Amino acid sequence: MVKRGKKRGKKRGEKREEELAPEVRSILESVRSRVPPASRRTDSGRIAVDARPVADAFAAAAADGRVPIVAEVKPTSPTTEGERTDDPAELARAMVAGGAAAISVLTEPDHFGGSPESLARVREAVDVPVLRKDFLLSPAQLDAVEADLVLLIARFLEDDLPDMIEAARDRGFQPLVEVHDVTELENAIAADAEIVGVNNRDLARLEVDLGTFERVAPEVPDHVTLIAESGVSTPADVRRMRAAGADALLIGSAIMDGDPEENTRRLAAATEERT
Numbered sequence: 001m002v003k004r005g006k007k008r009g010k011k012r013g014e015k016r017e018e019e020l021a022p023e024v025r026s027i028l029e030s031v032r033s034r035v036p037p038a039s040r041r042t043d044s045g046r047i048a049v050d051a052r053p054v055a056d057a058f059a060a061a062a063a064d065g066r067v068p069i070v071a072e073v074k075p076t077s078p079t080t081e082g083e084r085t086d087d088p089a090e091l092a093r094a095m096v097a098g099g100a101a102a103i104s105v106l107t108e109p110d111h112f113g114g115s116p117e118s119l120a121r122v123r124e125a126v127d128v129p130v131l132r133k134d135f136l137l138s139p140a141q142l143d144a145v146e147a148d149l150v151l152l153i154a155r156f157l158e159d160d161l162p163d164m165i166e167a168a169r170d171r172g173f174q175p176l177v178e179v180h181d182v183t184e185l186e187n188a189i190a191a192d193a194e195i196v197g198v199n200n201r202d203l204a205r206l207e208v209d210l211g212t213f214e215r216v217a218p219e220v221p222d223h224v225t226l227i228a229e230s231g232v233s234t235p236a237d238v239r240r241m242r243a244a245g246a247d248a249l250l251i252g253s254a255i256m257d258g259d260p261e262e263n264t265r266r267l268a269a270a271t272e273e274r275t
């Protein structure tokens with residue numbers, strides 16, 4: 001007879017972590033090294049945000065004839081060559097001038113060239129909602145900086161997802177839950193996520209496939225605000241994601257590469273073709 005309870009299983013998350021690209025494993029390691037140990041955490045540093053509603057920002061862009069775009073300030077990444085050293089606040093202003101409905105700012109320092117300070121400066125410089133893009137694994141990390149939205153990645157949070165959604169909402173953030181397949185989507189919906197992003201980039205292989213969004217989107221309930229993330233580089237890609245049901249698009253590289261204002265304008269103008 002097999003004694004089930006005796007077998008030493010892998011620690012939760014270990015198996016899936018082996019499946020991640022080495023770059024992504026290294027990101028998670030450096031994030032964990034920055035999380036203060038529980039004994040040093042206190043509740044006193046907890047922040048409270050008066051968030052700019054993202055659904056209103058998307059609706060305003062659409063009413064104005066623009067595709068709702070979350071333009072991302074991403075100085076570099078494991079899949080980008082070189083690093084942009086422009087002032088993040090200037091970049092964000094240019095994106096808003098080009099018609100961005102919201103701004104995303106990487107705050108991860110070691111692999112994306114971001115920082116909580118640059119997000120704070122961006123949020124001061126623009127009046128649209130600002131998303132904090134990082135690898136957030138524990139509630140203490142939420143208190144690093146105020147933002148209107150925070151990214152929560154279902155794949156990394158696993159069973160902690162519901163608690164992190166609650167911790168984010170308690171502080172006033174609008175949680176954006178990132179998924180990559182239908183199983184993760186089901187977990188996100190069960191955890192009551194209201195804003196969901198489908199990442200077209202597979203974090204195991206760092207490859208992009210716009211078909212990911214097309215496969216997952218039909219399973220997303222209507223009340224959820226749905227964002228297509230990553231790999232969108234042309235107006236045709238924008239139309240493809242919109243046709244598949246994206247309420248908004250999160251675009252980084254294609255906006256950062258070249259003139260961010262002009263790039264945002266071109267992509268935000270990619271509305272459905274009239275016949």
Ligand SMILES: O=P(O)(O)OC[C@@H](O)[C@@H](O)c1c[nH]c2ccccc12
Pocket residue numbers: 072074133134135178199229230231232250251252253254
């Ligand atoms: O540069 P792209 O392909 O337009 O992608 C932007 C954004 O979706 C991507 O930066 C991203 C999606 N999910 C993430 C999680 C962490 C860091 C970065 C990301």
